Amino acid sequence: MPRSPRTAPSWALLLRLLALLRPPGLGEACSCAPAHPQRHVCHSALAIRAKISSEKVVPASANPADTQKMIRYEIKQIKMFKGFEKVKDVQYIYTPFDSSLCGVKLEANSQKQYLLTGQVLNDGKVFIHLCNYIEPWENLSFLQRESLNHHYLLNCGCQITTCYTLPCTISARNECLWTDWLLERKLYGYQAQHYVCLKHVDGTCRWYQGRLPLRKEFVDIIQP
Numbered sequence: 001m002p003r004s005p006r007t008a009p010s011w012a013l014l015l016r017l018l019a020l021l022r023p024p025g026l027g028e029a030c031s032c033a034p035a036h037p038q039r040h041v042c043h044s045a046l047a048i049r050a051k052i053s054s055e056k057v058v059p060a061s062a063n064p065a066d067t068q069k070m071i072r073y074e075i076k077q078i079k080m081f082k083g084f085e086k087v088k089d090v091q092y093i094y095t096p097f098d099s100s101l102c103g104v105k106l107e108a109n110s111q112k113q114y115l116l117t118g119q120v121l122n123d124g125k126v127f128i129h130l131c132n133y134i135e136p137w138e139n140l141s142f143l144q145r146e147s148l149n150h151h152y153l154l155n156c157g158c159q160i161t162t163c164y165t166l167p168c169t170i171s172a173r174n175e176c177l178w179t180d181w182l183l184e185r186k187l188y189g190y191q192a193q194h195y196v197c198l199k200h201v202d203g204t205c206r207w208y209q210g211r212l213p214l215r216k217e218f219v220d221i222i223q224p
Contacts, residue, residue: 030102032131034162034187036178037144038197040133042156044117046083046126047148048090049137050075052108057097069097073106078113081148086120093118093126102129113137115148141193143209151196151208158197158205174205 041047053074060068073093080090093116096103106114115135118128128134137145159175163182170177176197180189191207198208 030100030130032102034181035133036160036162036197037133037188037192038147038152038155038158039160040117041082041148041152044082044132045086045120046090047081047115047117048083049078049081049113050090050093050116051078051111051113052106055106055108058094060096070094071097071103073108075116082117082153083120087124087126090126093128095128102131104128104130104132104134106134115140135188143194143196147196151198155197155199155205158199160197173203174199176205176207 035043053076055074056072058070058072060066060070071094073095075090075093077090083090099105113136115133115137116128117133118126119132121127157174159172160178161170161175163177163179165182168177168179168182178191180186180191184190195207195209197205199205
């Protein structure tokens, strides 16, 4: 479940947490566990469609001893899909300046639009990093765009588990197996782009792609 506003950390704390989560031996690398877009949206505090107007490097805190920097992006919010109860209109978003802390580089002063998911901090500021789901709007499939309005948020009770190696098994009735990494060796493949994990009246969760059936590979993995 998304964090409540009462427990949302400050950005200084988030920077420290990201530094601690950096894998040993990869001091200059950002590493994130893969997740299906539906799971990203469900676990984020905010999801918006926006354009980037400008960017500016700012201090991470008011403490002069703190040498951490942030990038502050000024945005034009086009549509909000999630986060209404935390913030009505987003003017700025913040991300770590240091790429090893998963800072996000976005194109400013262009016509490119983005889907942005992230956290809303105690002070109301929006914080994003590479472990959030951040994609150019033009890269999203029709199903993904439609699901931002309906299916993703209505089915957050479903658990989506990443399948890395065979055999893949389901351990709960409300679980769907995500197999893009196994079958395509890519993060956001066909299943991420064209399938939603939906909860049915019997409490089970299953992949859904409109009127089209599941691909045979998915059926073979789920029903060995």
